[in-house]
Amino acid sequence: MIPEKLRALGLAVTLGLSLILTACTIPIPSTEDIPSATGAAPRSELRDVPGIVDPDNTGWPRTVEGLNGTTDIEALPERIITASVGHDEMTVALVPLERLVAVGASSKDPTYSNVAGLLAEKPEISRDPETIIAQDPDIIVTSPYFPAEGVEALERVAIPVVQTALAHDAEARLNNILLLGYIFGEEERAVEFAAEVQQRHDKLVTVTGAKDVRPSVLALSRYSDQIWVAGDGSTEGSIIEAAGGVNAAATAGIAGHQTISLEGVIVMAPELIMITQPLAYGAEEFRQDLLNAAALAEVPAINRDRVHIVDSKLFTTLSYWNIRGAEELARILWPDDFPNPPAEGFSQAH
Amino acid sequence: MDGQHTLRSFRRLSVGTRLAVGLPVLSVLVLATGLVSLRLGPVPINTLEVVWAALSTVGLDGPSIDRTAQLVIEQIRLPRIIVGAAVGMALGLSGTAMQGLFRNPMADPGIIGVSAGGAVGAVTAIAIGLVDLFWLALPAFAFIGAALALLLVYGIAAVGGRISMATLLLAGVAVNAFLGAVISAIIYLIPSEGPLREILYWLAGGLDSRSWDHVRIALPPIAVGAATLALTARDLNLLALGDDEARSLGVRTGATRTALLAASALVTGSAVAVSGSIAFVGLVTPHVLRLVLGPDHRVLMPMSALGGALFVMLADMAARTVIQPAEFRVGVLTAFVGAPFFVFLLIKNKRQVYTL
Numbered sequence: 050m051i052p053e054k055l056r057a058l059g060l061a062v063t064l065g066l067s068l069i070l071t072a073c074t075i076p077i078p079s080t081e082d083i084p085s086a087t088g089a090a091p092r093s094e095l096r097d098v099p100g101i102v103d104p105d106n107t108g109w110p111r112t113v114e115g116l117n118g119t120t121d122i123e124a125l126p127e128r129i130i131t132a133s134v135g136h137d138e139m140t141v142a143l144v145p146l147e148r149l150v151a152v153g154a155s156s157k158d159p160t161y162s163n164v165a166g167l168l169a170e171k172p173e174i175s176r177d178p179e180t181i182i183a184q185d186p187d188i189i190v191t192s193p194y195f196p197a198e199g200v201e202a203l204e205r206v207a208i209p210v211v212q213t214a215l216a217h218d219a220e221a222r223l224n225n226i227l228l229l230g231y232i233f234g235e236e237e238r239a240v241e242f243a244a245e246v247q248q249r250h251d252k253l254v255t256v257t258g259a260k261d262v263r264p265s266v267l268a269l270s271r272y273s274d275q276i277w278v279a280g281d282g283s284t285e286g287s288i289i290e291a292a293g294g295v296n297a298a299a300t301a302g303i304a305g306h307q308t309i310s311l312e313g314v315i316v317m318a319p320e321l322i323m324i325t326q327p328l329a330y331g332a333e334e335f336r337q338d339l340l341n342a343a344a345l346a347e348v349p350a351i352n353r354d355r356v357h358i359v360d361s362k363l364f365t366t367l368s369y370w371n372i373r374g375a376e377e378l379a380r381i382l383w384p385d386d387f388p389n390p391p392a393e394g395f396s397q398a399h
Numbered sequence: 400m401d402g403q404h405t406l407r408s409f410r411r412l413s414v415g416t417r418l419a420v421g422l423p424v425l426s427v428l429v430l431a432t433g434l435v436s437l438r439l440g441p442v443p444i445n446t447l448e449v450v451w452a453a454l455s456t457v458g459l460d461g462p463s464i465d466r467t468a469q470l471v472i473e474q475i476r477l478p479r480i481i482v483g484a485a486v487g488m489a490l491g492l493s494g495t496a497m498q499g500l501f502r503n504p505m506a507d508p509g510i511i512g513v514s515a516g517g518a519v520g521a522v523t524a525i526a527i528g529l530v531d532l533f534w535l536a537l538p539a540f541a542f543i544g545a546a547l548a549l550l551l552v553y554g555i556a557a558v559g560g561r562i563s564m565a566t567l568l569l570a571g572v573a574v575n576a577f578l579g580a581v582i583s584a585i586i587y588l589i590p591s592e593g594p595l596r597e598i599l600y601w602l603a604g605g606l607d608s609r610s611w612d613h614v615r616i617a618l619p620p621i622a623v624g625a626a627t628l629a630l631t632a633r634d635l636n637l638l639a640l641g642d643d644e645a646r647s648l649g650v651r652t653g654a655t656r657t658a659l660l661a662a663s664a665l666v667t668g669s670a671v672a673v674s675g676s677i678a679f680v681g682l683v684t685p686h687v688l689r690l691v692l693g694p695d696h697r698v699l700m701p702m703s704a705l706g707g708a709l710f711v712m713l714a715d716m717a718a719r720t721v722i723q724p725a726e727f728r729v730g731v732l733t734a735f736v737g738a739p740f741f742v743f744l745l746i747k748n749k750r751q752v753y754t755l
Contacts, residue, residue, distance in 0.1 A: 154590050155591075160591065273597035273600050274537075276607070303725050307725030308600075308607060310607065312476075315442050329593070331531045344471050347466075
């Protein structure tokens with residue numbers, strides 16, 4: 050019973066975290082804009098990207114190595130399915146929208162996806178491999194959360210599947226973009242886009258990295274009376290660091306996402322609390338409960354009224370949109386350094 | 400060998416003697432566990448502060464202590480410990496009643512579908528978003544679900560007029576399976592991650608963030624149900640002799656069974672409403688105590704209440720402290736500890752375990 054539930058959760062999270070686009074952020078590139086990657090000159094930027102077996106091979110077929118082993122891609126994929134929110138977010142930045150043929154429900158849900166607006170009309174896939182096969186994809190890219198038996202089922206019908214990890218730290222995030230670009234035959238666009246993401250990240254950390262005194266920040270959410278905290282190795286933690294804060298939970302020795310009691314909040318004594326759950330799932334109620342908890346009165350973030358609800362999807366997705374989250378948090382932490390709102394979205398493919 | 404002999408000798412003592420020995424021992428253990436549990440947690444609080452804060456909470460003045468320590472004891476630890484004790488008490492009592500009523504050592508509080516019904520109620524409240532509107536929705540729906548499940552099981556068993564325990568048991572199995580399917584269907588169909596997370600964590604059972612409101616919700620029905628179960632302990636003994644024998648000794652068998660079922664459902668539903676599904680407490684506690692104290696329900700009932708409370712309090716203390724400042728799920732811990740311990744008991748005491 051429990052494994053089934055956990056599997057269901059994993060799948061739902063995967064599909065959920067993969068399908069959204071805030072319509073105004075990533076413009077849709079046109080088909081004519083697609084550069085032909087076949088036979089293009091090798092790019093040095095691809096050399097050390099994990100997963101690219103032969104970076105000098107920019108023709109077809111080409112081989113990539115994912116978590117599910119090596120996969121040969123015979124030709125430029127025209128019908129792509131990337132079954133996670135993070136992958137979908139990257140894919141729509143790399144290829145024309147029409148090449149992404151279907152997405153999971155979460156990628157279409159603006160609560161979880163930063164590209165939901167762009168994907169609203171896309172056919173929907175589920176955890177059932179048949180729904181994916183029915184879309185006749187040339188290639189499927191999945192996250193580690195996609196079930197192994199699902200990957201096997203797709204491979205049995207001779208559809209190339211690449212299962213790749215999604216990372217939250219800056220370098221790995223760039224590698225994710227470059228690998229996806231290589232898989233899709235969009236190396237030039239991937240290199241260009243990775244540079245843009247890198248530049249935006251560097252611009253932020255040039256300011257935040259120079260801070261001598263960094264406030265401690267705690268990323269909290271509450272589900273069914275359980276308070277969850279994001280510790281070391283979490284996406285939220287990497288965002289806090291990039292924004293110039295110190296992750297209070299990581300300092301307290303918490304790794305990944307763990308539950309804590311209100312006592313844990315007292316012990317960690319954060320100077321700022323950010324609530325990363327969606328507004329629709331009780332973020333404001335949680336904020337009020339924290340502010341009204343008498344036992345928390347001495348916690349700096351509480352007595353200075355520094356409990357902020359942040360845009361959940363910027364802090365929980367696994368893609369370059371995390372940088373936007375870091376920019377938002379940096380504005381909260383360092384308002385004098387970042388007086389203006391950050392750019393809404395990222396560039397489009399050309 | 401000596402241990403077995405001592406146990407047998409103890410079980411032959413009179414009910415009064417066994418209670419006179421057992422009740423103080425378990426009561427002291429429960430109180431001591433409560434005090435230790437109050438002392439432990441992420442916020443360091445010394446023993447004296449714990450004592451003064453606890454006294455202050457019940458209206459007795461002592462030296463003033465650090466305000467944060469006072470609030471942590473008063474608002475966080477104490478209500479949680481009390482809810483844990485109440486839940487353990489409810490599950491221990493209900494497990495004892497179900498095992499006695501069904502004359503089945505595998506019976507537990509969930510056997511008549513109450514736990515699954517409570518789970519369906521809670522999962523429904525989460526899935527349709529009611530818990531985001533008002534917090535009471537979750538325990539209320541869990542309780543209503545538990546009550547409806549009992550009515551359903553009882554209604555199925557009552558078809559044709561006469562209720563047999565075998566039919567009741569089978570109806571419970573069927574309803575449990577059906578309600579399990581309902582939960583799976585809700586989990587499968589729910590489109591969003593947030594409610595799905597809430598459901599999964601709730602199903603794992605826990606005492607996170609329990610407050611005085613939860614104490615107020617759980618304690619009155621558990622107290623009423625516990626009193627009813629305690630009053631039926633003698634009749635439960637007689638029911639074990641068979642219906643005819645019990646009737647000849649003055650037991651109104653039908654009414655007694657109904658009272659036992661209703662009281663068990665009341666305490667279990669109340670426990671599930673404030674803690675989710677905490678596994679193995681209702682199954683293991685009566686078993687362990689029966690091995691030590693014998694099968695007399697006049698002894699078993701009060702001792703199972705205390706034993707269940709002790710089990711959950713210890714599990715919660717471990718859940719709060721082993722990986723602090725992070726926490727573990729109580730329901731997971733009770734299953735981790737309860738399942739192997741139960742298997743150990745089965746192997747070690749094959750004969751006694753089946754003596755009800």
